[in-house]
Amino acid sequence: MIRHIVLTKFRPDVTAQTISEIYAGLSELSESLPGAGGFIGGRSESPEQIERGYMHGFVIDFDDWEALEAYATNETHKALGGQLVENATGGVDGILVLDLEV
Secondary structure, three states, rough: OOOEEEOOOOOOOOHHHHHHHHHHHHHHHHHHHHOOEEEEEEEOOOOOOOOOOEEEEEEEEEEEEHHHHHOOHHHHHHHHHHHHHHEEEEEHEEEEEEEEEO
């Protein structure tokens, strides 16, 4: 299984509603693709408070690397990813992506 982890520093002017809409789209997409699912996302509530500005994140699990590739090349994913970049502090510099084989 591949765990896809995305952390985002959203610009201060981005509303909670905008973030929620992006995450809802990603959740719907992950549930519609074969080999993908388990979307979990939201705002950090860590008591450690060392997010360094990455206050939002989400996780999607994929059965294998092929399922992740299908997600990455999906047109809906590209559009939602564009919205993440558009709303992140510094564009793509405000996004971290980790893919872990678990």
